[in-house]
Amino acid sequence: MSPFRRHFLRLLASSVLVLTSVTPVRADLVTDWNALALSTMSTSTEAPVMARDLALLHTSIYNAAESIRGGYQTYGFGSYSAPSGGTLGASYEAAMAAAANTVLQSLYSGSSAAFTTLYNTQLGAIAGGQAKDDGIAWGISIANDMLTWRSTDGASSAASTPYSPVGTVGYWAQTSAAGALLPGWGTVGTFAIPGTGAYMSSLPGGSIASYLLTGQYATDYNQVKDIGSSFSLTRTSDQTNQAYFWAAGDGTVKTTGMWNEVAQTAATSAGLVVTDTARLFAAVNVAMADAGITAMATSYDTQFWRPETAIANGDADGNASTDVDAAWAPLINSPSFPEYVALGGTLSEAAAAVLASYLGDNVAFSLGSDINGDGSTDLIRNFTSFSQAADEAALSGIYGGYQFGTSTTDGQAIGANVASFVVGNNFALVPEPSGALLVLLGTGMFLFGARRRR
Incomplete structure (x- = not known):
C-alpha cells in the first residue's frame, strides 16, 4: 500500500472515530453539575466569587469536550494555552464529568460526597472500556491545568485586601x-x-x-x-x-x-x-x-x-x-x-x-x-x-x-x-477544512462536515 493511501485511510478512520463520539448526549450532564454547584455555593459564596468559580468549572467542562471533539475552538487566555490533542476516540462525556468533579472537589472540598455521588452516577451511564478510561484521564488533566492557572489569579486574597473608607462627603x-x-x-x-x-x-x-x-x-x-x-x-x-x-x-x-x-x-x-x-x-x-x-x-x-x-x-x-x-x-x-x-x-x-x-x-x-x-x-x-x-x-x-x-x-x-x-x-466554530483538503479527502469530506453540524 502506498504511503499516500495509508495516510488517507488514517485520516478517514480518524473521521469515523470522531463522528461516532459526538452522538447527542443528554444536556443534563452539564446542567446537573451546574445545579449542584449553585446549591453548594449558595450558603456562603458572593456573586463575583461565584462567577469566577463557575467560569472555571464551565470552561473546564467545555475544554474537556472540545479538545476531543474539535467542533468548537478550545478556550485559552494569557498564560493558559488552549488545549488540543485529546486522546483519539476518548469519551468526551467521561472527560466532561471528570473535569467537573475535579474542579468542584478542589474548590469546595466540604461538599465532596455530593460531587462524588453525581460523578459516579454520570460515569455509570457511560459504557466501560478504553474510551471511557481515556476520557476520565483527559478530563482530570484538563481540570488540573485550569486549576493551576487560576490558583495565582488573586482571588484567594481579595477579601483580605486592606481597605479603609475615606470618610468624607460623597465617599462610601x-x-x-x-x-x-x-x-x-x-x-x-x-x-x-x-x-x-x-x-x-x-x-x-x-x-x-x-x-x-x-x-x-x-x-x-x-x-x-x-x-x-x-x-x-x-x-x-x-x-x-x-x-x-x-x-x-x-x-x-x-x-x-x-x-x-x-x-x-x-x-x-x-x-x-x-x-x-x-x-x-x-x-x-x-x-x-x-x-x-x-x-x-x-x-x-x-x-x-x-x-x-x-x-x-x-x-x-x-x-x-x-x-x-x-x-x-x-x-x-x-x-x-x-x-x-x-x-x-x-x-x-x-x-x-x-x-x-x-x-x-x-x-x-x-x-x-x-x-x-x-x-x-x-x-x-x-x-x-x-x-x-x-x-x-x-x-x-x-x-x-x-x-x-x-x-x-x-x-x-x-x-x-x-x-x-x-x-x-471565544468559543467559535472550528473553521471548515480548506478546499484543497476537502477535494483530497473525498468521502471523508462529508464525515468532517458532519461532526460540526447539529
Whole structure:
C-alpha cells in the first residue's frame, strides 16, 4: 500500500472515530453539575466569587469536550494555552464529568460526597472500556491545568485586601456591621478581556465632587429617595416585588446563580445538545466573571456613597436640589461595598447579552427567586426576553433603595461591552477544512462536515 493511501485511510478512520463520539448526549450532564454547584455555593459564596468559580468549572467542562471533539475552538487566555490533542476516540462525556468533579472537589472540598455521588452516577451511564478510561484521564488533566492557572489569579486574597473608607462627603461609608466586601476583587485576573481598565466607567463629571453638583445627581438622588424608601408611597407593588426578587441576599444563589438558572431553562427549551450547552454556560460565566471583576474594580476605584448615606447628608453635598432626610431608610439593606457601579445590573446585562447572542433575545421564560435564603422559591416572575429581565434586575436596585440610576445605566454598559468581547473572541466554530483538503479527502469530506453540524 502506498504511503499516500495509508495516510488517507488514517485520516478517514480518524473521521469515523470522531463522528461516532459526538452522538447527542443528554444536556443534563452539564446542567446537573451546574445545579449542584449553585446549591453548594449558595450558603456562603458572593456573586463575583461565584462567577469566577463557575467560569472555571464551565470552561473546564467545555475544554474537556472540545479538545476531543474539535467542533468548537478550545478556550485559552494569557498564560493558559488552549488545549488540543485529546486522546483519539476518548469519551468526551467521561472527560466532561471528570473535569467537573475535579474542579468542584478542589474548590469546595466540604461538599465532596455530593460531587462524588453525581460523578459516579454520570460515569455509570457511560459504557466501560478504553474510551471511557481515556476520557476520565483527559478530563482530570484538563481540570488540573485550569486549576493551576487560576490558583495565582488573586482571588484567594481579595477579601483580605486592606481597605479603609475615606470618610468624607460623597465617599462610601459602611452602613452595617459587615466589613467592606471583597475590596481586592477588582485586581483578580480576568478570563477573557485584556484587563479591566478599558471597560471601567466613571461618574458624570469625572469625579465625586463634580458629580455631586450636577443636575444628574439631583435626579438620581430624588428618584431613589422617593421610590426606594422603605415606606415609599409611589413605588408600586410590582416594583416592590422586583426589588425583593432580584435582591439575591445571603443564602441564595445570588445574581450569578439566577442567571445560570435562566441559562439552564433556555438551553433546555432550545433543545441544545450537551456540547452546545457546555459552550453556552462557558460563555455566560466567563462574561459574568469578567463583568464582576470590572464592576468591583470600578466600585473601589470610585468609592461613591450609598443612597442612605447620601440622603442623610443631603445638606452637605453642595447641591441645592438634594434635601436631607435623616430618618430615611432603604427598602432593602445596602450591600457592603461602594455604590458605583451596580454589580447586579452589570452581571445581569453581561449574562443577558451572551444569551441573546447565542439564542436570540426574544426568548420567553419564567424564573423563581428565593427571597429569604431558606432554599425555597418565594416569587416567580415571567419574562418575554433576556433584555427585559436584565433591565428589571438593574432597576430593582433603585426600587430597593440602594442604587442610583446612573450606577445602573453605567453598569449595564459595562456588562454589554464585556459580553460583546467574550462572544466575539471565544468559543467559535472550528473553521471548515480548506478546499484543497476537502477535494483530497473525498468521502471523508462529508464525515468532517458532519461532526460540526447539529
